[in-house]
Amino acid sequence: MLSTLGPDGSARLREAPERLREVSAEVEAMGVKVLHQFALLGQWDFLNILEAPDATTIAKVATTLAARGTLKTTTLQAIEIDELIAALEADE
Numbered sequence: 887m888l889s890t891l892g893p894d895g896s897a898r899l900r901e902a903p904e905r906l907r908e909v910s911a912e913v914e915a916m917g918v919k920v921l922h923q924f925a926l927l928g929q930w931d932f933l934n935i936l937e938a939p940d941a942t943t944i945a946k947v948a949t950t951l952a953a954r955g956t957l958k959t960t961t962l963q964a965i966e967i968d969e970l971i972a973a974l975e976a977d978e
Contacts, residue, residue, distance in 0.1 A: 887934045888932070888933055888960045889934070891957050913934075916950065917939060918936050922935040931957075
């Protein structure tokens with residue numbers, strides 16, 4: 887999940903940097919495992935590598951976070967290379 891903070895989100899982070907860990911705990915309480923987190927320089931502010939049981943669960947997380955009005959997210963579903971190769975070979 888890529889995210890960009892809005893003005894309110896940036897102000898909140900500046901006032902309380904620990905908020906990053908609090909949000910991670912909230913995400914995990916919604917059934918999603920936070921595997922890695924990175925702060926980015928450029929178009930996006932953060933990259934979070936998440937593991938969810940299904941697309942609906944991650945959609946709930948993204949919607950819940952975005953509804954706060956402090957950030958915008960883009961979620962990308964990743965497929966491990968070995969899984970892709972197996973799927974492609976199964977079609978042969």
